[in-house]
Amino acid sequence: MLGSPDNDNADLLVRAADGDQVAWNALVDRYNNLLWSIARGFRLDVADAADAVQNTWLRLVENLDRIADPERLASWLGTTARRECLQLLRRAGRQPTAGTPELLTELPDPAPPLDTDLLRDERDAALWRALESLSERCRQLLRILMASPPPRYTEVAAALGMAVGTVGPARQRCLESLRQLAEADELLGGRASAAPERP
Amino acid sequence: MTDDELVDRLRAIAVRVDPPPDFVAELARAALSTRRIDEVLAELVHDSTTELPALARSDDEQLRLLSFEHGAVSIELQVHTVDGTVSIRGLVDGATGDVTVETSRGSREAPVDEEGWFTVDGLATGVLRLRVPAGDTTVTTSWITP
Numbered sequence: 001m002l003g004s005p006d007n008d009n010a011d012l013l014v015r016a017a018d019g020d021q022v023a024w025n026a027l028v029d030r031y032n033n034l035l036w037s038i039a040r041g042f043r044l045d046v047a048d049a050a051d052a053v054q055n056t057w058l059r060l061v062e063n064l065d066r067i068a069d070p071e072r073l074a075s076w077l078g079t080t081a082r083r084e085c086l087q088l089l090r091r092a093g094r095q096p097t098a099g100t101p102e103l104l105t106e107l108p109d110p111a112p113p114l115d116t117d118l119l120r121d122e123r124d125a126a127l128w129r130a131l132e133s134l135s136e137r138c139r140q141l142l143r144i145l146m147a148s149p150p151p152r153y154t155e156v157a158a159a160l161g162m163a164v165g166t167v168g169p170a171r172q173r174c175l176e177s178l179r180q181l182a183e184a185d186e187l188l189g190g191r192a193s194a195a196p197e198r199p
Numbered sequence: 200m201t202d203d204e205l206v207d208r209l210r211a212i213a214v215r216v217d218p219p220p221d222f223v224a225e226l227a228r229a230a231l232s233t234r235r236i237d238e239v240l241a242e243l244v245h246d247s248t249t250e251l252p253a254l255a256r257s258d259d260e261q262l263r264l265l266s267f268e269h270g271a272v273s274i275e276l277q278v279h280t281v282d283g284t285v286s287i288r289g290l291v292d293g294a295t296g297d298v299t300v301e302t303s304r305g306s307r308e309a310p311v312d313e314e315g316w317f318t319v320d321g322l323a324t325g326v327l328r329l330r331v332p333a334g335d336t337t338v339t340t341s342w343i344t345p
Contacts, residue, residue: 016231032227036219050223051344052305055326057230058342062240087344090248091261091280091324114313123211133207145206146213175202 010034010070017064028057030149031074035081037147038159041140042085052084074151078159123186130181138174145171228331238330241267241274267340272333278345285322285345289329291315296332 002138015023035056039049059080060067131139144156151159153167162170200208245266249320259279267274272293279286291298291311298309298317309317311331326342 017232017234017236019234019236021228021231025228028224028227032219032224036223037213039305040217046220048225051325053219053223054230055224055342055344058233058326059229061234062339084344087248092345120311124208124288127209128216130211142209143213146210148210148214150210156224171206171293172202175205180204184339 009073013067013070013073027060028071029071031077033149034074034144034147034151034155035077036146037151038078038081039085041143041159042082042089044085044088048088052081052088055084056081062115072154075158076157078151078155079161082159082161095125123182126185127178130178130185133181134174134177136171138177141167141170141174142178144184206322226242235337235339236291239269240339241269241272241340243341244268261345262339263345265303265343269338270333271332272338273331275337276343280345283324285323285324285327287318287322289317289319291317291331294331294333294338299330299344300327301328301330319343331340 008046009027014021016027035053036049039052042049042051042052056077060077067076067137069076131142134142139158141160144151144159153164156167157164243265245264246264247264261279263276263278263280265276265278267276270293273291275296277288278287283295284324287300289298289309292315294311294315297311298319300309300319300322301306302322304323307319307321311317322345324345328338328342331338
C-alpha cells in the first residue's frame with residue numbers, strides 16, 4: 001500500500017462493485033472497527049451495535065458505484081453509521097425527536113458495563129471507569145477516537161455531526177476531564193467514579 | 200502522558216475490552232452478496248421519521264411512512280411496528296408483478312392487487328427492502344430499518 005491509507009479506496013470500491021470479495025473484505029477490515037466504535041459511542045448494546053454496523057455495510061453495498069469521493073469513504077461511512085445509530089435509538093424509544101444527538105446527554109445508559117476484569121492494570125481500569133463517568137458528548141467523542149486504526153478528524157466529525165474545527169479543542173477538553181476523573185478514581189481506590197454494579 | 204499518548208492508551212484498552220465481535224465482521228463480509236448489479240435502486244424520497252416523530256404512538260408501537268421512486272415506479276409504504284413485529288401496507292405504481300420483501304433471514308412474496316396495494320404481516324424487526332419487477336428490470340428499495 002502506498003502513501004495515505006485510503007488512496008486505494010477507489011480501486012477497492014470498483015472491484016467490490018464488480019463482485020470482488022477480496023476487495024470488499026479489505027474495505028471491511030479497514031473500517032469495521034471504526035463503525036463499531038461509532039455504534040458503541042452511541043451507547044448501543046452489542047446486538048444493536050451489530051445491527052447498526054451491518055446496516056451501514058448494507059448501505060455501502062447498495063451504493064458501491066455511487067461513492068462520489070472515494071478518499072472520503074470513511075466520512076461517508078461515519079455519517080451513515082450515525083444515521084443508523086440514531087434510527088435504532090429512535091426505534092427503541094430512547095430518543096424523542098429526530099436529528100438531535102445532543103439529547104442523548106439526557107438519556108440513561110442502555111449498554112451494560114464492560115468487563116473491567118480484563119484490565120489488570122489499575123490505571124487502565126481507572127481510565128475505563130473514568131470514561132463511563134464523562135459527559136455524554138465527551139464519552140462519545142473519545143470512544144470514536146479510540147477506533148483502530150486511528151480515525152481522522154474529518155471522520156470523527158462526520159460520525160458525530162459536528163464541525164471538523166471543533167474536534168481538536170473538544171478532544172483536548174475531554175481528555176483533561178478524563179485525566180481528572182481517573183486521578184480522583186485512583187486516589188479513592190477505584191470507588192469515586194465506579195460504574196453502577198450490575199450482574 | 201501527552202494527549203496523543205493517552206488516546207493511544209485508550210485505544211489499546213478498547214482493543215482489549217470492546218473489540219467488534221467476530222460475527223460482526225463475518226456478517227459485514229457476507230453483505231457483499233446482497234449486491235444486485237442487474238437491478239436499479241429506488242431512491243427514498245420521503246421518510247416520516249425525519250419530520251414527524253409524533254407518529255410514534257408509544258414505545259411499543261410505531262408507524263413510519265416511506266416513499267421510494269425510480270423513473271415511473273413509485274412505492275409508498277406504511278411500516279407499522281407493534282411489540283417487535285413489523286407489518287407493511289404498501290402501494291406500488293408502475294410495477295409489472297408481485298412484490299418481494301427481502302430481510303436478513305430470507306425473502307417473501309406479496310401479491311399486488313389491481314389497484315397496486317399489498318400487505319405483509321409478521322416480519323421481525325431488522326433491515327428489510329422491497330423488490331418489484333418493472334418491465335425488463337427490477338426496482339429495489341434501499342434498506343429500511345423499521
